[in-house]
Amino acid sequence: xxxxxxxxxxxxxxxAAGSAWLLWGGNSAKPTTQQATSGPYTVQFSADEPRIGGNxxxxxxxxxxxxxxxxxxxxxxxxxxxxxxxxGPDGPGRFRAADVGLPMSGQWEITxxxxxxxxxxxxxxxxxxx
Amino acid sequence: MLLLLALLGITLGTGTxxxxxxxxxxDIQVAQTLGARELTVIIRRVDTTPSPLRVDVVTHQGTAPxxxxxxxxxDGVVTSRGDVVLGAEPGMYPGTxxxxxxxxxxxxxxxxxxxxxxxxxxxxARVVPPWEKxxxxxxxxxxxxxxxxxxxxxxxxxxxxxxxxxGGLVAxxxxxxxxxxxxxxTPPPPAPGSQLxxxxxxxxxxxxxxxxxxxxxxxxxxxxxxxxxPGGLRLALTDGATGLPVDDxxxxxxxxxxxxxxxxxxxxxxxHPVRVGPGDYRVSVADPEAGTYAVAAELVRRGGGVQLxxxxxxxxxxxxxxxxxxxxxxxTINGTPVDLTISPGTPTTVTAHxxxxxxxxxxxxxxxxxxxxxxxxxxxxxxxAKAPTWAHVHAMIPPVAGQLDRPxxxxxxxxxxxxxxxxxxxxxxxxxWLQAERDYRVLxxxxxxxxxxxxxxx
Numbered sequence: 394x395x396x397x398x399x400x401x402x403x404x405x406x407x408x409a410a411g412s413a414w415l416l417w418g419g420n421s422a423k424p425t426t427q428q429a430t431s432g433p434y435t436v437q438f439s440a441d442e443p444r445i446g447g448n449x450x451x452x453x454x455x456x457x458x459x460x461x462x463x464x465x466x467x468x469x470x471x472x473x474x475x476x477x478x479x480x481g482p483d484g485p486g487r488f489r490a491a492d493v494g495l496p497m498s499g500q501w502e503i504t505x506x507x508x509x510x511x512x513x514x515x516x517x518x519x520x521x522x523x
Numbered sequence: 524m525l526l527l528l529a530l531l532g533i534t535l536g537t538g539t540x541x542x543x544x545x546x547x548x549x550d551i552q553v554a555q556t557l558g559a560r561e562l563t564v565i566i567r568r569v570d571t572t573p574s575p576l577r578v579d580v581v582t583h584q585g586t587a588p589x590x591x592x593x594x595x596x597x598d599g600v601v602t603s604r605g606d607v608v609l610g611a612e613p614g615m616y617p618g619t620x621x622x623x624x625x626x627x628x629x630x631x632x633x634x635x636x637x638x639x640x641x642x643x644x645x646x647x648a649r650v651v652p653p654w655e656k657x658x659x660x661x662x663x664x665x666x667x668x669x670x671x672x673x674x675x676x677x678x679x680x681x682x683x684x685x686x687x688x689x690g691g692l693v694a695x696x697x698x699x700x701x702x703x704x705x706x707x708x709t710p711p712p713p714a715p716g717s718q719l720x721x722x723x724x725x726x727x728x729x730x731x732x733x734x735x736x737x738x739x740x741x742x743x744x745x746x747x748x749x750x751x752x753p754g755g756l757r758l759a760l761t762d763g764a765t766g767l768p769v770d771d772x773x774x775x776x777x778x779x780x781x782x783x784x785x786x787x788x789x790x791x792x793x794x795h796p797v798r799v800g801p802g803d804y805r806v807s808v809a810d811p812e813a814g815t816y817a818v819a820a821e822l823v824r825r826g827g828g829v830q831l832x833x834x835x836x837x838x839x840x841x842x843x844x845x846x847x848x849x850x851x852x853x854x855t856i857n858g859t860p861v862d863l864t865i866s867p868g869t870p871t872t873v874t875a876h877x878x879x880x881x882x883x884x885x886x887x888x889x890x891x892x893x894x895x896x897x898x899x900x901x902x903x904x905x906x907x908a909k910a911p912t913w914a915h916v917h918a919m920i921p922p923v924a925g926q927l928d929r930p931x932x933x934x935x936x937x938x939x940x941x942x943x944x945x946x947x948x949x950x951x952x953x954x955x956w957l958q959a960e961r962d963y964r965v966l967x968x969x970x971x972x973x974x975x976x977x978x979x980x981x
Contacts (some may be wrong), residue, residue, distance in 0.1 A: 397684045404668070405690040411664050411695070412654075425724055430599030438770060469720070469771075470736065470826065472743040472764025499736055500719050504767065517770065517801070519720030521732045 431514040434507055438518040445502075445522060447492040452505055456487050459509035461487040466495055466520075467502045472507050477506065498522045532676065552931060553642050553777040553887055554795040556806050558634050559613030560586045561775070561795070561965070565615075566630060569646050573623035576646075578630065580607045581932050584964035592633045593621040594931055597723075613963030615933055624645050626723035627716075633796075637805065642779070645716045648727045655705040661699025668692035710965050715774060718826060740826035745769050746806055747832035749818050755807035756836060758782070758820065759794055768802025771825035776917075777886040781821040783915070784836075787791055787814030788844030789903035791893055791956035791967060796820075811840030817895070817908035821915060833909040848969035849953075856966045863957070863970055870946040875957050875968060882938035885960035890918035890941035892958070897974075898949025907954065916943045918959075918977055932960065947974040 426439045437453040450464050467479035480490035495501055500518040507513065551566040563581035578593060588611045591709045595603040599811065607618035622628060625648035633639035668691040676685035712733035715721040718740040725732060744766035758780070760769040772779045778795040785791050790812070798806035808816075819833045851865040862876040873892060881891060894914040895907040907913070918941045930936075941959050957968040 397679070397687060400679075400684060400687050403671070404687055406666065407664060408694060409690055411660055411698070416659060427722060428598040428600075435599065445944050467767065469742055470738050472762070474765035474767065497737075498734065500740075502720065506797060517767075517802075519722055520724075521719060521725065523732050523734055523753065523770060 398425075420431075425520070427518045429475045429516040429518065431507075431516045433511050434459070434514050434516075436505055436507070436514075436516050438503065438505060438516075440503075440520055443495065443520050443522045445495060445498055448495055450478055450480070450493055452482070452488040452490070454488070454507065457509060457511035458486065459507040459511075461508045462490075463506045464493060465504045465506065466491045466493060466502065468497065469500045469502050471499075480505075489497065495520075495522050549776060550929075551644050551930075552887065553774055555632065555640055555797050556794045557591075557640050557797055558807055559633060559809060561607075562586070562632075563760075563932055564630070564632065564642065566642075566644055566943070569622060571649070572625050573621065573644060574596060576603070576620040576622045578605075578607065578618045578620060579688070579931075580609065580618065580632075582609050582613050583615065583917040583960075584613050584962065589634060590821055591618070591622060591837075592635065592639075593618050594631045594639075595622055596629045596631065597622075597626060599709045606973070619634075624723065626726045627721040638753055638799040640799065641827070642774075642798065643722055645726060646756060650729060652706070652711075653730060653843075654702040654709055656701030658699050660707070661695045661697075661702060662878040664695035665692050665699060668695055684732050713740070716825075720771065720825065725742070728873075738822065741828050742771065742794075742826045744830055745822065745832055747818075747820050747825065747834050749764055749834045749836040751836060751838060752805070755805060756782075756784075756818075758806070759806040760802045760804065760820075768800075769824065770801035772798075773823045773825060773827075775821075775823035775829060776888070779822065781886075781915070782806055783821075784808065785815065785817040785820045785895060785904050785907040785954075786812045786842075786845075787902055787904040788812060789847065789907075789954055789969065790845055791859070791954075791969065793891065793893070793958060793965075793967075808838065811838040812842045812844055813838065815902065815905040815908070817904045817910075817914055823889065826975055829855075831913070835905065835909065835914060848971060850971050854968070856968050857964055859864075859961055861966070863968065865970075865972055867975065870944045871972065871974070872942060872944045873955065873957065873972070874942040875959065877939040877941070877959070877961065880938045881935045881961060882941065883932045883935045883960040883963070884920050884930055884937065885932065885958065885965055887920070888917045889920045889937050891960040892916035892918070892943040892945070893956045894945060894947075894953055894972075895955075896953030897949060897970075898954050900950065900980070903954060912948055912953065914945060916945050918943055935962075947972075950974045950976040 398474045414419035419475045428437045439451040462480040465473045478493050480488035483489040501519045506515050553564045555562050558590050567577040591607045593605045594601045603621040605620045607616050620706040625646045630642045631639040668688045671688040672685045674952045712729040713719050715725040746761045748759040780796045782794045794806045796806035816836050853862045864874045866872040895910045898906040953972045955970050
């Protein structure tokens, strides 16, 4: 007797494809990039897979070049602000703040502060930590 | 049997996903005191993107004609501009902008004089919850397997081979029915906008990072600093826990901030400061008196809960003081005869009888009543600022079952009686100000209420 290999394969494939379609996208922490403007600056903020613990944030500034960039996290729901972390240069108009501690999950707000000859500016980016 | 179960599940599980505090696609009404104009800005619902964004601006009696410049911005970049030409007659004036993606947007209005007023708002996305995907996908797969089983049963050499796709059919049906049955008990993800800070990512897919919070969504109380500036007031709102500017106000009762100011002689103004920057709100005060004003701001931060922040401000001005208003009885306000009756007791009911049932909703309500007291002495502003009772009482418009959008101000069909019930906490002389809108004019009816010692006992 010939086994219905083709039939079994088709059914298994359809079930597997259906399961993958259902589960796909549900549990992947996507990198987030947000953009805001303040005064002469346009600021892009990226966080790769925000998580509890140390995080690395990338800040890209278009417009006049700032002298100093800091990022300061606030746990909005707890009302707890943390000291600002300086972001070092990482190419022209790019800055990177490494090991910014976010000790709990939930809604964070990251204040990016710019200082420079074109004046100070602050922009706030929301960040959801899972 | 499985089909019956599935139908039952679908019938029970018809909950709607709310991507914002308001139902998806509802109109947003925002009162704005822009310069000398008191406007109501109505951002009409957007169902799909990209699409035009209709913005209606309602003017009131005495609003100067002119042109408002509107912009819509996303990511800090202006993507659409339009003008609204306000006529001399009070009424609704339309404008059209364009939005091209769901997420947090910012509408700005400028009258060409001061800084532009900015209103953050959400363009909702159509969100398909995971259980819906499972249910629909499961039923589609079940149908495919059923066809396959039929074909195999008829064409194959052994009829028993049809059991293989039939197994797939049972698995698919199980997925579909489970999804449908779980739909009723699946909690919606935290709502971007009213609970979480909205971003383009989480508005489009609120399930992606969905995690119910371990702590309350509410935020700390605000600190209110009131500064004078030429022509009005500048309000600085800072977070009570971090000192940072507060930029997460939600639209509550059709405004970002309800500012009630009481003049030194007892005139009340109910104003709606415009947002010009994070935590920076401006409002103009027309023709002020000299002396101490009582200031109270009602607002809601993201996460919920109405907050009341009270303060005082000293203004310079030349307006003549007003005298103490009467209690109950007939009077004429801006040409409208009004009869006020006050039924003392615990609680006390204050009713204003207007001449006709042609009142319009203002701020989503039929009427507003501001209560301050007990007040002694002639300096009402300073006394109201220190008064233990400061209340804002509402008279609802009668709700219409099944109507998602609330009527806007063009519906002049309410009244003629506006009734408020309030329980006074202590005996004494209170100042009350009753507000209702008629013929595009917000009528403010001041009165005094003497609460006797016996009437105040609970």
